[in-house]
Amino acid sequence: MVPATFVKLAAVNFAQLLFPDFSLILCGYLLCRYTALNRKVWEPIESLVYFFMFPVLLFYSIVRTPLEWQTATHMMAAGLTLGLTGILLAYSLPRWPWVGRYLDTRLHAASAQVAFRFNSFIVLALVDRVAGPQGMPLVAVLIGVCVPLFNVGAVFPMARHGQHGLWRELVRNPLIIATVSGLLVNMAGLGIPEWLQPTTNRIGQAALALGLMAAGAGMQLGRMAQAKTLATLVLGIKHLLLPVAALLVALAWQLDPTQTVVLLMFSAVPTASSCYVLAARMGYDGPYVAGLVTLSTLLGVVSLTLALGVLLPLR
Incomplete structure (x- = not known):
């Protein structure tokens, strides 16, 4: 049984942990709308973040902690299972009965990534609080196996629906x-x-800071009203279905209590702030995706409470 102190401590700190991300998005939005730092300023910043700063962040996050491949095979398998589940759910939205035919294909291609990607900095900041020092190697394993899968999953629909060659985009994607x-x-x-x-x-x-501010600068909340169904479905997968799937995956792979805590936390954190930058750089509706990133940051408080406060005791 997982010690109750993990859950209580995590539940108290969720809002506090996510507030800096949300405040940076808000800063970017206000600066772009009400100062001379308009879109002309933020477009080169997006390029800098996408082509240099985010790749450095990813590389450092993976390299900083040695991956225990041989001793964490179940965790690797669980992470891949959960990741593929999220990708398949996101890709399948146009085929869902009653709602699928009403979804805009380009908007879906750009926003599908929101349903399964994760904010690595929030994961790294939260793991020690909910799982202790033994949680960091487990998170390193998840980052190592899921980031390549998620990046391919994010690029694939946009390359397929846009004027891009899939393999060309994958090979060149920073x-x-x-x-x-x-x-x-x-x-x-x-x-x-x-x-x-x-x-x-x-x-x-x-x-992280510039990526979140760029997402705020590119955000146009009015766009959200144009595709409310898609936004609801994508965020519903991310913040409701994935935590439930994570519990089922943990049971299926017989993860121990600490591994279960880490997987549930991993499934429930907000989506990656780079979703906006990737969509914008590939010629899709960046402002719409930026709105989804903002809402995901807010909903992270709810999904983390659901995962660690409601689902975890069911184990």
Whole structure:
């Protein structure tokens, strides 16, 4: 049985933990709308974040903690199972009865990623609070196996529906390049030199801040009203169905209590802030995706409480 203190501590800190992300989105929105820092300023910032800063963040997140591949096979399998479940649910939305035929295919291609991706910084910040030091290697395993899968899952529908070659986009995608490079370096037992780690860490922190502010700057909340059904379905998968699926996956793979806590937490955190940047850079409706990122950040409080406060005791 998981100690109740984990759940109580996590429940108290969810809103406090997510407030910085939401406030950065709000700052970007206000700056873009009410100051001279308009869209012309934010477009090159999006390019900087997408092509350099986010890849550094991903690479550092994967390399920083050695992955225990041999001793965490069940965790790897559970992460891949959960990830594929989220991707299949997101991809299947146009085929859902009664609602699927009303969904805009381009909007769906851009926003499907919101349903299964995760904010890695929130995961890394939260894991120690809910699972203790033993949770960090488990999160490293999940990041290592899920980030490549999720990046391919995010790029695939946009490349297929847009004027892009799928393999060309995958090979050239800076997030995928950074992820694969990080995995190879980690598997080789290498790492970032100690003298370079502070610089890399600061670039990663800046990437998170600028990525969230760019999402706020690109957000147009009025767009959300044009596709409310799609927004409800995508966020429903992310913040309701995935936590439930995570509990079932944990039971199926017979995860121990700590592994279960980590998987449930992983399933319930807000979506990745880079969803907006990726959609915008590939020529899709970035403002709509930015709105989804904002709502996901707010709904993270609810889904984390559901996962760790309601579903976890059922185990």
